[in-house]
Amino acid sequence: MLLAVLGGVILAAAGVGPRPRLILLVCLIAAYVPIAGAGPSIQRAGVMGVAGLLAALAGRPADRAYLPMLAAVVTLLLNPYSAGEVGWQLSFAAVLGIALWAAPIRDLLRPQFERRIGRRLARPLAEGAGLTLAATLVTAPLMAHYFESVSLASLPANLLVLPLVPPVMWLGMIAGLLGQLPIIPVGWIGALEGPLLDLIGLIANGLGGFDWALAGVRLSTPGVIVAYIALAAGISLALRSAGRRQGLGPPRSLRAPLQALVAATGALLLLHIAGPGGRGAEPGPPTRTLQITALDIGQGDSILLRAPETEPVLIDTGPPGGGVGEALRERGIGRLGSLFLTHEQLDHSGALGDVLAASEVERAFLSAPAPESEPALAAADVPVRHLAAGDAVRLGPLRIDVLWPPPGAAPTPGGDLNLTSFVLAARYRGWSVLLAGDAEQEITGLDPGPLDVLKLAHHGSLDAGLPALLARSAPRLALIGVGAENTYGHPTPETLTELTTAGVCVLRTDLGGDSWAELGPDGIRAGDERGVAACAAPR
Numbered sequence: 115m116l117l118a119v120l121g122g123v124i125l126a127a128a129g130v131g132p133r134p135r136l137i138l139l140v141c142l143i144a145a146y147v148p149i150a151g152a153g154p155s156i157q158r159a160g161v162m163g164v165a166g167l168l169a170a171l172a173g174r175p176a177d178r179a180y181l182p183m184l185a186a187v188v189t190l191l192l193n194p195y196s197a198g199e200v201g202w203q204l205s206f207a208a209v210l211g212i213a214l215w216a217a218p219i220r221d222l223l224r225p226q227f228e229r230r231i232g233r234r235l236a237r238p239l240a241e242g243a244g245l246t247l248a249a250t251l252v253t254a255p256l257m258a259h260y261f262e263s264v265s266l267a268s269l270p271a272n273l274l275v276l277p278l279v280p281p282v283m284w285l286g287m288i289a290g291l292l293g294q295l296p297i298i299p300v301g302w303i304g305a306l307e308g309p310l311l312d313l314i315g316l317i318a319n320g321l322g323g324f325d326w327a328l329a330g331v332r333l334s335t336p337g338v339i340v341a342y343i344a345l346a347a348g349i350s351l352a353l354r355s356a357g358r359r360q361g362l363g364p365p366r367s368l369r370a371p372l373q374a375l376v377a378a379t380g381a382l383l384l385l386h387i388a389g390p391g392g393r394g395a396e397p398g399p400p401t402r403t404l405q406i407t408a409l410d411i412g413q414g415d416s417i418l419l420r421a422p423e424t425e426p427v428l429i430d431t432g433p434p435g436g437g438v439g440e441a442l443r444e445r446g447i448g449r450l451g452s453l454f455l456t457h458e459q460l461d462h463s464g465a466l467g468d469v470l471a472a473s474e475v476e477r478a479f480l481s482a483p484a485p486e487s488e489p490a491l492a493a494a495d496v497p498v499r500h501l502a503a504g505d506a507v508r509l510g511p512l513r514i515d516v517l518w519p520p521p522g523a524a525p526t527p528g529g530d531l532n533l534t535s536f537v538l539a540a541r542y543r544g545w546s547v548l549l550a551g552d553a554e555q556e557i558t559g560l561d562p563g564p565l566d567v568l569k570l571a572h573h574g575s576l577d578a579g580l581p582a583l584l585a586r587s588a589p590r591l592a593l594i595g596v597g598a599e600n601t602y603g604h605p606t607p608e609t610l611t612e613l614t615t616a617g618v619c620v621l622r623t624d625l626g627g628d629s630w631a632e633l634g635p636d637g638i639r640a641g642d643e644r645g646v647a648a649c650a651a652p653r
Contacts, residue, residue: 143167158185158205204256208249212252218244218353255337267326278310281310408629410624411465414462422511427514428453430463434464518560519537546564547565548587550568555577556578563587568618580612594621625642629642
């Protein structure tokens, strides 16, 4: 909507007529969707925007009532598994809530605002409050279902930043358009936009820091259905009662809102149930689970982590020519939120160029100076941060703790780079995963506590400290990234014997290809390209 307003004003000022203006706006939206990342919610907005403009071109504005349904069909045709993504469900739920209740809430609030702040400011504030209230209320049950919490700070935060969002969006869009022309400087636009972004961040962090900002609420699937029915009835009754008191005319019928919300809720839940849990050997985009995949990239390591409301995380890239770029493309991963390089050896960081070519990387973490990797990351404008034991990276519900190397550790010239390899612990809603790079337990002597999944160090090499780790941490599943042809004897017979004796289920990329584990409310599911492993039973 903001893009269409900006484009419409500029085109009108340039003297473009109404019909050519609408056609150009359709083209502008079509170009904007891939630039903005083409996620499910962006696709939904793009389809609705284009369809709304086409309805205006055809002189049939009433057809806009079908826009959410059209957007759902198109996004599912593009990716049938989008329905299992939290962003897709939240986006459509918010749109339905806005369509049903934003206008009635606005009409109720406007008289109250006019008495206090005047008519000129009352209208946009009431409009924004209606949109925010409707979207917040309708997405709350899904938030409670997936994230077991509901934000109480989001509503006041959204209302406070409401006047800041349009100028931020417009300035960013103008800078993006003018930036394509090398003769036009755009630094001054960033100087204008920066303080606005800082203020939005200040408001979000300030309100999010209060103890009351997040309420713990957990809803099961039947609970979500009950919550939506109660929500539909409660909001409709409240609007009827408030409307009568203010004399706003005949109340709106309860039948249409109830039918729409119940149907939408049922569709979302059915699609969620039929979504990522049952397609092929490897699970799809996460809902309420943490997914760990040891990619089959030959003799090396590359581990992919995916969790709700968190961009994918890649730990190591594997060797050159191992196929990690193709693996990311096959999964539709065009953006990595975090890239961890455990240490700079070819079997762990040799395919960095392939990763940078296949996906946009938001940030990278290193355990030690990396004279080959850091220039490549800098050339791709990827921020780099060095971490050591005691550091932690929080990614939504996922937390990654650095257990090794110690602060100040650095490889000596000609020394063993494995000694400064990352050892990471991924923790998610009570689940624990130890991701050992090439630093064996006999060197680190770590005590990470109880584990659910262990990614073995150094491709399953001989490790004198492994028996003690298995005895203390009792992992249920072990993943080994190893090539089908290697001259190192990985994994060693001694290591396999120790795992078997401890009753640990073992998945190896040399035998089963991509090997995965899924940790969530239903326990542990695991498998590889051959199918689901029977040795990883529910919790």
